[in-house]
Amino acid sequence: MKRFPKLLLLAMLATATSTTLSSCEDNNDNAPTTQEPSGPTDNAGRVILLGDITANRTLRANEKYLLQGFVRVKDGVTLTIEPGTKIFGDAATKGALVVERGGMLMAQGTQTNPIVFTSAKAPGSRSFGDWGGVVLVGRAPINQSLNTEMEGGIGTGFGGTNATDNSGVLKYVRIEFAGVPLSTKDNSEINGLTLYGVGSGTTLDYIQVSYSGDDSYEWFGGTVNAKHLVAHRGWDDDFDTDYGYTGKIQYALSLRDPQYADQSGSNGFESDNFNPGTPATGDNAGLPLTAPVFSNVSIFVTAGAPPVGTQSGSGAYQSAMHLRRNTSTSVFNSVFVGHPEGLRLDGTSTWANVQANTMQMAGVTLANNNTPLRAAGNTSSGAFTDADVQTWFNGTGKNNAVVTQANLGTLGLNANNFNLTAPNFLLSSSSPLLTGAVFTGKAADGFFDKVTYRGAFNGSDNWLQGWTNFDPQNTDY
Structure with missing residues (x-):
């Protein structure tokens, strides 16, 4: 065999390697590229979002973003957010x-790569209300004037006549440490996720709001539907419905920290038509009535004594469900544990909706309450009593x-059900909540999956897996 001299062989190999590498670089579409930031950055290298967005824009997962002040997506403009993108609130x-x-807003994450809106503060120093939140405004029906001012000075005018209006997609999205008062006026806050007149063409699915x-x-009005909602360690109410909201929600969870509640009295559900609720005389004048339909909701405060006051918050817990001011909310197949009150039906106009069967409730378990069922807000005309509510x-x-506190163990809740940073809500195999769901009346609607169980979880399907975070305080983003 003819042998090449060693130096010649090395030279030939080097030439061949160089040629091969050059060929790969010319044709490799996945080769790393240097990309300039898509806008001005702050001192942490986050692209600053400021003012109005007036042309279609995409937020990329390989960048981080900082919201400064009100960042407004204007009429006719689409903001797209890639899976895995992190947006910080200033x-x-x-x-x-x-x-x-x-x-x-097209914010469509994935189960393994959710989109995250969170506090700009460092891990360990984050808190309730570090920034504003996410607000969607649509053209679906509301029961107030279409020129009504939005809370917190966000703007004037929301709602309309298009029940199927589409504000985009929020799917596999987390919103953390939002919900901030914007002035000293009452009802002048942004919530974790606020929905003004949002229509049913909008998709809301797999959303977690933490530390609002x-x-x-x-x-606030609208017709948008939703599935798989999580409220984690909020300050005030978990699910608040007003101004003629008529959408449907299935699979919703709240896990509360018993040490934190609001001065107004924190509830699982708070539902109003408006204040004072009547008269309701026509479209955009009290009608449509607030009449959402909820099914398969689990709201948990504590397995211990219901907290009548809080050590660290500004107020106390009140009701699992506070339904008032002519609301016509309906609730099916749901479990509420640990509020001082279970169901508070408030006001004779609300009681009239019960009597008219426009408010419906079935498959509901109230557990570990001091006062499970209560009548409130009576007037001399149409008065009703605790006994009437019980009947x-x-x-x-x-x-x-x-279910009393003494019998709470009979529900077969998970041993880690109330673990604030690593909860597990799957039911034991012997839990009576695995059966007994009722899908009659308003719950017969085709939107609802006709599952057998009551509450947000059965014994095997953990829909929280992969995309939620129950310890965002210590997450390094």
């Missing part, structure tokens, strides 16, 4: 993302139940 300017009527400084979710709640075929 505390000093109370940064918030506001998608105005006619704007679109006000409500975790609030709907209605316990009606034949409804499968509603009241």
